[in-house]
Amino acid sequence: MLPESHVRLGVNIDHVATIRNARGSMYPDPVEAAILAQNEGADGITAHLREDRRHIRDEDIDGLIAALNIPLNFEMAATEEMQKIALKHKPHAVCLVPEKREERTTEGGLDVLKEENKLREFIKPLSDSGCRVSLFIAAVPAQVEAAERVGAAVVELHTGAYCDYYYEQNQSKYETEFENLKNMCAHASSIGLEVHAGHGLTYETVSQIAAFPELKELNIGHFLISDAVFNGLGNSIKKMKELIGEARAS
Ligand code: PXP
Numbered sequence: 001m002l003p004e005s006h007v008r009l010g011v012n013i014d015h016v017a018t019i020r021n022a023r024g025s026m027y028p029d030p031v032e033a034a035i036l037a038q039n040e041g042a043d044g045i046t047a048h049l050r051e052d053r054r055h056i057r058d059e060d061i062d063g064l065i066a067a068l069n070i071p072l073n074f075e076m077a078a079t080e081e082m083q084k085i086a087l088k089h090k091p092h093a094v095c096l097v098p099e100k101r102e103e104r105t106t107e108g109g110l111d112v113l114k115e116e117n118k119l120r121e122f123i124k125p126l127s128d129s130g131c132r133v134s135l136f137i138a139a140v141p142a143q144v145e146a147a148e149r150v151g152a153a154v155v156e157l158h159t160g161a162y163c164d165y166y167y168e169q170n171q172s173k174y175e176t177e178f179e180n181l182k183n184m185c186a187h188a189s190s191i192g193l194e195v196h197a198g199h200g201l202t203y204e205t206v207s208q209i210a211a212f213p214e215l216k217e218l219n220i221g222h223f224l225i226s227d228a229v230f231n232g233l234g235n236s237i238k239k240m241k242e243l244i245g246e247a248r249a250s
């Protein structure tokens with residue numbers, strides 16, 4: 001049994017597929033990376049099947065479902081096509097994210113408030129089929145509360161802006177975003193939502209977020225795959241887990 005204070009690390013393997021697709025080769029294989037991550041202590045694997053299949057492809061999802069013993073967090077846009085795929089596979093978790101073709105990565109959170117009715121209907125069959133549905137949102141009270149109303153079990157708070165401000169050394173915006181994340185972590189948990197966080201996290205930015213007492217899971221990808229180029233994926237995962245563990249212990 002993991003201690004109550006344990007924060008799970010979900011390893012996002014999308015960018016293993018980015019490297020593969022850059023050359024149209026068969027390698028590196030994101031499923032092999034996911035198995036390695038599983039063996040090296042990842043608590044879950046996250047993969048985002050984008051509408052344009054720019055990194056993860058349908059056959060990668062088939063492979064992950066077949067190979068993993070740890071939970072798969074299937075990230076997707078709230079489209080009919082993706083809902084069908086999720087209902088076919090019934091992964092442990094589905095994380096709904098906004099998607100724009102021209103963006104480099106998932107730039108903002110879902111506007112749950114604006115799409116409340118659509119999302120309520122969209123989520124129901126997924127929850128009914130046993131998937132734990134999570135909504136990727138900015139740390140804003142109205143979005144957290146709307147997530148609860150539409151029937152999500154989890155919110156994942158977007159840490160992208162917090163990380164950007166850290167590296168831009170924009171102290172005042174960094175502090176404001178940090179406070180927003182901390183407060184929304186407590187608020188979401190107080191209204192019965194499980195709280196996760198992710199996007200842009202690195203060895204330098206993870207500890208402060210991991211220390212939020214209500215936090216249950218962090219999803220980290222781009223930095224881990226980048227650090228793995230120099231240190232190997234197993235070592236990168238171990239170091240990230242160590243930092244998360246230390247942040248909880250303190
Ligand atoms: N969580 C969500 C919902 C995401 O969309 C992403 C990026 O795919 C991540 C976490 C991981 O972000 P990063 O790759 O920057 O660590």
